[in-house]
Amino acid sequence: MTSKKNRTRLKRATLATGAALTVVVAAAAAAPGAGKATPAAGGKPKLKLIAASSAVTIDRWEGEPGVYLDLGTYVSVDGAPLEFKVTRKSYKDPVVAKQILRDGGTTKTKTLPAGLVKDFSGLSGFLEVTVTDAAGKEVAKSKGTFCPNNASGRIRPDAPATSHYPESCPTNPFTLGSVWGVEKGWASNSSTVDYDKPVDLPAGEYTAKVAVAKKYRDLFSIPDDRPTIKVTVRETGDGEGGQGAAAARKSAHHGAGHGAGHGAGHGTAQAGAAHHYGPRGADAPTPPALSHALEDRGLAHHLGDGPGHTDGSRIAPALKPNAKRPTGRAGVPADVPKPDLRSLPAWDIAITDGEDGDVPGKDYLAFSANVWNAGPAPLVVDGFRSPGKDLMDAYQYFYDANGKQVGYTPTGTMEWDPRVGHEHWHFTDFASYRLLSEDQTKEVRSGKEAFCLANTDAIDYTVKNANWHPYNTDLSTACGEQNSISVREVLDVGSGDTYTQYRPGQSFDITGLPNGTYYIQVIANPEKRLKETNLNNNVALRKVVLGGTPGARTVTVPPHQLIDAK
Secondary structure, eight states: OBSSSOOOOOOOOOBOOOSOOSOOOOOOOOOTTTTOOOOOSOSSOEEEEEESOSEEEEEEETTOSOBOOOOOEEEEEESSOEEEEEEOSSTTSOOEEEEEEEETTEEEEEEOOTTSOOSSSOEEEEEEEEEEETTSOEEEEEEEEEOTTSSEEESSTTSOSSOOSOSSOOOOTTOOEEEEEEOTTEEEEOOBOOTTSOBOOOSEEEEEEEEEOHHHHHHHTOOOOOOEEEEEEEEEOSGGGHHHHHHHHHHHHHHOSTTOOBOSOSOEEOTTOSSEEOTTSTTOOSSSOOOHHHHHTTOTTOOSSSTTOTTOOOOOOOOOOOSSOOOSOOBOOTTSOOOOEEEOOOEEEEEESOOTTSOTTOOEEEEEEEEEEOOSSOEEEEEEEOTTSSEEEEEEEEEOTTSOEEEEEEEEEEEEEOSTTTOEEEETTSEEEEEEOTTSOOEEEEOOOOBOOOOOEEOBTTSTTOOSSOSOOSHHHHTOOTTOSEEEEEEOTTEEEEEOTTSTTOEEEOTTOOSEEEEEEEEESTTOOSOOSOSSSOEEEEEEEEEEETTEEEEEOOOBTTBOOO
């Protein structure tokens, strides 16, 4: 990567929500272990490609380079749930996807062909879309990835009232394990929209033909149905929210899904919404973003769980801390379940000229980093404010298998961060970043030291007690307000907390550093104040090679084993 270029957003194929089905959707309750599957009758799921509507209207916003083909096609599932377990043993090994077939109390697995699934974003090349204009000329063609965890809903009233499967498919490059699924009697949106690659369609009338790729029809015995959808593209200017609303929606889509991470700060308000979503999607609803169908029905202001939410969008509710500080003697029973914090190697690495608050004219090495919890227990930390101070005393809590609190221990502090892009309470003992010399013996720069905990990324939902429906997945509710007297921050089992390079302070000042090889070191629980099951897996390294000249520095990022995420 070369430097001094504007930072680009993480290029993630955001999962679209499409036209709304006439279905009922409800979010499953979040609790440790909520992801455990329940046996279902049937054995083999029956899949079918359906369209929610025979016609859709898509806005082309003034100033935008194109449109996003959210066509509202779904894969319906009946007979038995559609379920996959997707894992890799390590970053040296390829991703392996297995279909889970449940028939009463019997469970069988079917390994998908090697190379069919290359990452955790879904079944690649699943959906084939061809768009023709009014004269019948082909004007666009694409192949899309199908994430079974995409926005979904019931197709009949006797189907399960809630889906216990996770929401969205992970896009973190260092994900280790995922679970995909669609409940029996449900349908999942099959559309994939890459918001970095709009389709250049002028205003007018079009016809879209949608089909499932033959390799998947053969693999899953899907009928060769090919819905035809009339598409109207209309020009939309600054009225009714116009370009600003388009930018906010695009930002929300970029940040949508369990995996958005801590992006930029609060500031851009979506029309009518009580929550603010940052210009780079920091606080976007998760997951996925609001569908065009709900916007057309005038429900764009009504984000979150509730009637009419057929796209699965929600705003994470705030977590409630204990009513008062813990009393009695602090202690942690030896056999109580504890979290296991692990660091991921840095990625999304680039040279920049700094963010707001950085010193102009200097060179910075920016990066994204994640610390996740491999369990078997969530990390639960409460902060209680010292009267009159922007400081809280922090305590870690411990629970037995029945959810009863059985211990606590003091664990540092939380501090109020007033900077734009933060404006919440940071826990000071969660992680640390350092830039090391080539021989890893010398620390040449220190990085960020305090964090607002949020379950931004699903890193491994196959570990014991993984919670497939964590609550605090976005910053709009995770870490309190300036006038908060207490705050609860949680990192659930299976999830990680990503801070992206767009976050203020998420970089090293490399001005004056000589060219050469360095290592970005990410350390979980650096002072070892947090109680864990294992303290020997808390450090991750990522090699970088600095080059160039002052004001025009460059960085080369070699692959980390099989992961070439720069």
